[in-house]
Amino acid sequence: MMRRRTTLLTSCTALALALGATACGGGPVTAGGGDKSLSGQTVTVAGVWSGSEQKNFQKVLDAFTAKTGAKTQFVSxxxxxxxxxxxxxxxxNAPDVVMVPQVGVLQQFAKKGWLKPLSPTAEQTVDADFAPVWKKYGSVDGSLYGLYFKAAHKSTVWYSPDALAQAGVKPPKTYDAMLKAGHTVSDSGLAAFAVAGQDGWTLTDWFENIYLSQAGPEKYDALAAHKLKWTDSSVxxxxxxxxxxxxxKQLIAGGQKEALNTDFPSSVEKVFGPKPEAGMVYEGDFVAGVAHDQFQRTIGKDADFFPFPAVGGGTAPVVSGGDAAVVLKDGKNAKAGMKLLEYLATPEAAAVWAKAGGFLSPNKKLDLSSYSDDVTRATAKSLVGAGDSVRFDMSDQAPAAFGGTKGAGEWKLLQDFLRDPSDPKGTAAKLESAAAKAYQD
Known part of the structure; x- marks a missing residue:
């Protein structure tokens, strides 16, 4: 699964991406040793990933094993x-390392005293090879606890080029034009969008892109920090x-009821599977990994994306996210766990998943040629090129009780809103009530 960030990019980062090469000097940094120094040890890693994401992350863990001799065990x-x-x-039975998909959860873990600060080696790598924003989101009260290994570009609308071509539609530039194009796709025989309403996090992403574009970054930041109430007219x-x-009902495959029974992988299948039901699916860059790995779609030919379009006269939004690796104090092998984080901080580790697909790295030393296709390279450029206008996924910044818990908070309330979207003002009031409680706790 995937998630978000605000970013200040150095000219070095931009140059590296523009050239598609390591423009900032230095070869791959090795960490965790290359002498099988951890032979006989096992590192337990917990994370949300399943399916193709878990499979591809396992390739990274296997590379760590080949380098250090440490075995790994992944727990979903x-x-x-x-x-x-x-x-x-x-x-x-604490795991050694957790891949945390929400800033709010990382902060919660740190405040409970569960986390070990990153080693000096890992922190030095973050300072040298990552834009400052990634350190900001991995830190709590001045201490760095989280290493952002996987980033996500959450402002990409994925589509079947055949479906749009058959409808005579080109990728739209505005939100209204996207809905109009959706009706044209629907008239040609497919629903416009597959919506993964069974997964509440996808609905928060829909909201965040609309809100960032329509309300602007200042209000977005204020709402993310709960300095602006959810009852505000902008919400x-x-x-x-x-x-x-x-x-x-013309725009959503199967209507609201089917959307609420569709999880994220199934939403991708409805567009890129053997029996397409929709022409488009909104979600992050990781859609490409599912389309390629599970449905053998060639990215750039059978599956492509356009940027989430501008809403109501605003600028096109760029919402980001990411998964941070943290080390638990109570893990049975926290020391080897920290060696894994030192490895994950290197471009060498990022290149393993980049080659497999469905992945973006915030590590500016990663050579763009490591990515397996031009579309992913374009996604990386889009994310980096947005500069400091990028905003980290709002729900991931919230306390987990509000922004990151299945069947509760924002996830559930937006599912309720999908079921019955007739009362936006009432939904805003419920969101404010849930947010007030979560931020107070």
Whole structure:
């Protein structure tokens, strides 16, 4: 699964991406040793990933094993990372490393005293090879706890070129034009969008892109920090905009009821699977990994994307996200776990998953040629090129009880809104009530 960030990019980063090469000097940094110094040890890693994402991350873990001799064991937590990890710690079975998909969860873990600060080696690599924003989001009260290994570009709308060509539609530049194009696709025999309403996090991403473009970055930052209430008129306006899509049965494959029974992988299947039901699916760059790995679609030919379009006269949004590796104090092998983080900080580790697909690295030393296709390179350039206008996924910045828990908070309330989008003002009030409680706790 995937998630978000704000970013200040150095000219060195931009140059590296523009040249498609390591423009900042230095070859791959090795970490964790190359002498099998961890032979006989096992590192347990917990994370939300499943399916192709878990498979590709395993390739990174296998490369770590080949380098250090340490065995690894991956444990999938499902969406409720906070609850699962908390119960494992209480049961005396804490993993060594957790891949945390939300800033709010990382902050929660740190404040509970569960995390070890990153080693000097890892922190030095972050300072040298990552834009400052990644350190900011990995830090709590001045201490660096999280290494952002995987980034996501959450402002990409993926489509079947054949479906759009058959409808005579070109990638739109505005939100209204996207809905109009969707009706044209629908008239040609396919629904416009597959919506993964069973996964609440996809609905928060829809909202965030609309809100960032329509309300602007200042209000986005204020709402993310709960310095602006969810009852603000800007929130009601964004929900109204989103509701127009949700209630249009021509635009959503199977209508609202089917959308609520569609998870993220299934939404990708509805567009790129053997029996297409829709022409487009909105989600992050990781759609490419599913389309390629599970449905053998050639990225750039059978599957492509256009940037999430500007809403209501605003600028096109760029919402980002990411998964941070943290080391738990109570893990049985935290020392080897920290060696894994030192390895994950290197371009060498990032290149393993980059080659496999469905992955973006925030490491500016990663050579763009490591990515397996031009579309992913274009996605990376789009993310980096947005500069400091990028915003980290809002729900991932919130306390987990509000922004990152299945069946609760924002995830559930937006699912309720998908089911019945007739009362944006009432939904805003419920969101504010849930947010106020979560931020107070």
């Amino acid at each position: 937590t499902g969406d409720n990372v906070s609850t699962v990890v908390g119960s494992k710690i209480e049961g005396g 009601v306006q964004a929900l109204t905009t989103l509701g127009k899509l949700f209630k249009d």
